[in-house]
Amino acid sequence: MSVWRIARLVAAKDLRIEWHSRVLTNQVLPFAGVTMVIFAFALDSDAVLERVAPGLVWLATMFSMLVLVQRTFAVETDDGALDALRVAGVDPRAIFLGKAGGLAVQLLVLEVVLLFAAVVLFRQTVPVDGLVLLVTTLISATCGLAAVGTLYGGLAAGFRGRETLLPLLTLPAVAPVLIGATRAVEAALGTAGAVVSDGWPWVGLLLVFAVAFGVGGSLAFGPLIDE
């Protein structure tokens, strides 16, 4: 069995678990929505909200991502399934890629909903000439976030106090994604006079980040989950 085939199996399994449990729709999306609304109350100025909306979308994404990562590894550790995968000789690179893939799909759904919320709540508009940049940014940032989340989620899964350890490990590591994705989305939406061409160098950064953590994570995941 190839690494990619097993990775697809793991991703499909994770998405099936989400389909049954509805954690994304019943818990994570409402949490992200509430976060956006609270930001709106806290900033309480249309001009400021319009200016910072792209950053708020990514902040809400990252906080919600922590819940998703906790969940995706909780299903593995509840009854020792992650151990069973390791003991069964399933390639850890495939486990990493599969779990990151499943997480990426859930993150993409979350980001689209949050962008829609930003359009409604913060009066953002999506110009047609920024659509390609916006979609590319979402995909590249999502890949980076999913890789980091899976890597540190796997690391934290074996520790007591994983709930507090995960944000401590993850949030500093995803700071480049927060910055790059915010700037690129600002360029795509034309926030504060930014133009589309300003966004592509940030997409480059996001792609480098995603590839680095994707490759590094798939190589490091085995030793991390092993004893």
Add this chain to the structure above:
Amino acid sequence: MSAPVVDLTDAVAVLGSFPALAGASIRIDEGDIVLLRGPNGAGKTTLLRLCAGLVPMVRGSGRILGFDLGTQRESIRRHVGVLGHQNGLYLDLTVGENIRFWGATVGASDSETHAAMERLGVADRLVDVPVRKLSAGQKRRTALACLVARRAQLWLLDEPHAGLDASARDELDATLRQAAAAGATIVVASHELERAGSLATRTVDVVAGRLHEVAPDQEHPS
């Protein structure tokens, strides 16, 4: 005569600097059900983990299912099923989804997976039930069906009766006898000597990291 499933000669395994196995020798043939008995810390679990390729052998020689323990540990893992205190199941998936997933990790066909479900008696009433809603015995049965779907040839069971009520234990014993009759080789580490002893075809005492075969007339505790 076919090659032994487990063939260890003076195998030594260490946990940290402690020799958990201090020269273990044993030969186990296909279809055997071997009970490992001994006090806590004697080395039973380490022996199971060594046979699963999870613990390195630092001295001695050994082959599991024909694979060398020194050089082919990763290959051993794909052919061995380990069941400990946890079942390794996804609680939000149904019984059928769990078994199909584990079967798919080794490329098992739909008919193989279905056969595994039938063999363990989970193909009809339980197949669409989420694992979270199963009793402890039904979860154990599902976990064993996953081992069958994974084509595990050597089953290494650590305290398999723990947490099960009397009827679930009877059910588990029947399942294991059936699996052994179908060609699986089973090694059981247990403190429940009466129950596991009646199941086993051989009994081995594990004492201070060494193995001693128990004569048939001394197998069952009085």
